[in-house]
Amino acid sequence: MKKYIVLLFVLFLIACSNSRKQNVITLLQDWEGREVRFPNHPVFTIQGRDTVNFQIEDKCKIITYVDSTGCTSCKLKFSEWKELMNTIDSLRPDSVQFLFFFFPKRGTEIYQSLLADRFKYPVCIDEEDSLNKLNSFPSDMAFQTFLLDKDNKVKAIGNPVHNPKIKELYMKILMGEETTGTNEGINLMTEVSIDSTSLYLGNFDWEKEQKVVFTLKNTGDNTLVIDAVSTSCGCTKVEYDKEPVRPGGSVDLHVSYKAEHPEHFNKTITVYCNTKASPLLLKIMGNAE
Structure with missing residues (x-):
């Protein structure tokens, strides 16, 4: 190849x-x-x-x-x-x-x-x-x-x-495996709706951890599978239920942000899942004073 x-x-x-x-x-x-x-x-x-x-x-x-x-x-x-x-x-x-x-x-x-x-x-x-x-x-x-x-x-x-x-x-x-880009093992596509893809945390004490939740709802006909979630900075953590989400169900992404120092911030959470729009880009913004 x-x-x-x-x-x-x-x-x-x-x-x-x-x-x-x-x-x-x-x-x-x-x-x-x-x-x-x-x-x-x-x-x-x-x-x-x-x-x-x-x-x-x-x-x-x-x-x-x-x-x-x-x-x-x-x-x-x-x-x-x-x-x-x-x-x-x-x-x-x-x-x-x-x-x-x-x-x-x-x-x-x-x-x-x-x-x-x-x-x-x-x-x-x-x-x-x-x-x-x-x-x-x-x-x-x-x-x-x-x-x-x-x-x-x-x-x-x-x-x-x-x-x-x-x-x-x-x-x-x-590992010497084939990388032909075939569709073997790829999940069937579904659709996802999100109430908001960006959340503003406002002004707060930079030493206090902030927490927000993004909710992903499976609006398609197939099971929603989140393959991975990554963040643009180590100061941002994400926790969520790893179980597949059936059509009509939803999953909450619990995002925590802990500033390393006072700053205006704009952080990105990237969600890799079986939707045509993947990866989904979510943002948190605010001012850690």
Whole structure:
């Protein structure tokens, strides 16, 4: 199977409008089989402090690049990375290398996140942005993580800790399973109604946790199955009943938000389910004073 088929498969797993699809196709074609180049002698550290002897090896790799644009803590999600690394290592011990390159606008934010999440895997704080200068990565955060073969050539693109469908794709490739994009195992489609897709929490003390509920009602003819729910930031958590929802039934998404500091916020909850509109995008907004 051509590598482009694997890359194209990602196109149908990410949230993008019709107007954006052609740009995504062009991007995927451009990165098909491209070799990712690494700077000479990159320096890796543990939690941004202790330099370690960490060599880039001749094996499959998952490389993620985080630039200085936007909310750095929202992009990092170290706890999710630890979970993914443990899962892959349990299935394919010592066969996949993880590479983290950070080009921080404020280095302290990276260090604080590394310490807070107890992330002790080697990372490269690339203050000169040398990796990006060598490769000219896409500006879209969704396309700044890559699955590489042992020759550093791109097999798939997308962030597996931000999108559970990308994670599923990565796992299939790493386990040698077919990724033809067939409909086998896909749930029958249904329809969902939501009273409101965005909720305003108003002004509140930033130290006090806020809670809201989104209700999804199954208005279609088939069972509603929520495959996964992800959030744009670690400060936002979601709990819900994992049982399938019969036609006419509903499920509540209990969303909690705990600010890390005073801020105006606009956070996104992404719901992956068996509807044509999937993924569903929900928002919470407000002012943590």
